[in-house]
Amino acid sequence: MLETYGWSETLQNAFLPYAASGLVPGRVIVQQRGLYRLITPFGELNAGLAGRFAYTAGDMEHPVAGDWVAAAARPDEGAATIHHLLPRATCFRRKAAGTGETAQVIAANVDVALLVASLNADFNPRRLERYLAVTRESGATPVIVLTKADACDDPSGPIAAAGSVALGAEVIAMSSLTGQGLDAVRRLILPGRTAVLLGSSGVGKSTLLNALAGQALMATQAIREDDARGRHTTTHRELVLLPGGGLVLDTPGMRELGLWDTGAGLSATFADVEELASRCRFRDCSHGGEPGCAIEAALRDGSLPEDRWLSYGKLQREQAYLDRRDDPVAQGEERRKWVRLNKDYRSRKREKGRGWADE
Ligand SMILES: Nc1nc2c(ncn2[C@@H]2O[C@H](COP(=O)(O)OP(=O)(O)OP(=O)(O)O)[C@@H](O)[C@H]2O)c(=O)[nH]1
Ligand SMILES: [Zn+2]
Incomplete structure (x- = not known):
């Protein structure tokens, strides 16, 4: 019956150690302020976190909708207590706003x-x-x-x-x-x-x-x-x-898709832009007029659409903002470079008053 909800062999293997202690697997179908509803082999049960688990688990390890957990079931009461989180295959995260936490699942x-x-x-x-x-x-x-x-x-x-x-x-x-x-x-x-x-x-x-x-x-x-x-x-x-x-x-x-954590995903989505940048003659090319700049060449011949380049810069800027907020010294330097470059590009473009295509 849990197969209907995506139970798999991988999960079964991860769950094995907990089966010995009498726990059952469950998937979170509702999560609201520390209260959960699970689908389990006993049907749907309301659940809370075991004290020890709530105390030791980091913010990222608190169960959310879609998570699989190991729980002690009390079917007569329609209730259960969550003791462990099973490994996540995937997870959507968001930088938590203004709380000092790094991310929120x-x-x-x-x-x-x-x-x-x-x-x-x-x-x-x-x-x-x-x-x-x-x-x-x-x-x-x-x-x-x-x-x-x-x-x-x-x-x-x-x-x-x-x-x-x-x-x-x-x-x-x-x-x-x-x-x-x-x-x-x-x-x-x-x-x-x-x-x-x-x-x-x-x-x-x-x-x-x-x-x-x-x-x-x-x-x-x-x-x-x-x-x-x-x-x-x-x-x-x-x-x-x-x-x-x-x-x-x-x-x-x-x-609510606000400012999301896009670090590695950003590179994957703009793999073509980053690949282009790697072909500039100088490794530290600022794409600001150096000879042999592959980005500028691609913008000029149209193979890199201008709005895609600007969009890349915009997402980099948002990411730089998040990095700066969460880690004032480290991390951000690389991305701040992109912010600067992108500003350069835009102001130079304004000076020219026309697009690259007119060069
Ligand atoms: N013509 C047409 N209209 C559609 C179609 N799908 C949705 N709509 C209309 O688009 C409007 C918005 O649809 P929703 O399904 O409420 O959009 P939503 O993305 O859920 O919006 P939020 O709940 O605000 O996030 C409604 O008036 C729908 O009737 C479609 O396939 N064709
Ligand atoms: Zn370049």
Whole structure:
């Protein structure tokens, strides 16, 4: 039964030592302020952290939605106590704002991230680059899903634009309204696999989730219970089981995409830019007019689109800001260099008053 929720041989092996002490495996389907709801071999149980675990676990090791844990179950009470966190296959993290913590885990064990953008109006490939970087950092597989194909006369432009930033990620054009492309999306979320939907407000994430889940969503999403005083309470289930067997993780944290930790993911998403920079004649090239600069050459002949270069600089600047805030001395120096370079580039461009193409 846990296989439905993604239980695997790898997890089974990690769990083995805990089985001996009578614990059971469980997956977190809701996490709210230190209270958890788990799916376990005994069905759904409400859970809290064991005192010792809460005391010794670091911030990053506190379970979040999607996590697998080892817990002591008390099925008669409908309750359990979480004693251990099982290793995460993937994890979405965010730099915690202003708390001095280094990072905050948002979701765990996501296999595929659907990066949702709308084909109808302001389609913005720059936004996709950010989501791609975040996803690559997490370890999940990104797929670009372009919604509202029914409201777009010619989607070939946006599809090509998405493809050009995707660096190998699959691109699917679809419509939740007509059902076009819906099967292609369904095939991404195989039984036991966990997906998330990332994208700006209004691009159609909820509509897509409803189309994927069909009738099942309304029936299963809300957990109604009587609290201690006999009042009805409703909790939003964060891990939604689709009729076809796949899972979608839908948490408030995943919906608020603020300043994310994109370090390694940034390099993967801009591998082409970093590869170009490595071909400059001078290893410490500032891309500011030195002879043999591959970046400037590529900007001039158009093989590196200018907005992609600027977008790279912008994400570097945001990352530099985070680095500076979290570690005032170290780390940031390399990225601050990029900030400077990018400013140089932009001011020199302003001086010229025209684009590189006019040189
Ligand atoms: N024409 C068309 N409209 C769609 C489609 N999918 C969603 N919409 C419309 O787009 C609007 C926004 O859709 P939502 O699903 O609420 O968007 P969302 O991404 O969940 O937005 P947030 O909840 O704010 O994050 C709604 O009016 C939908 O009816 C589609 O495939 N075609
Ligand atoms: Zn250079």
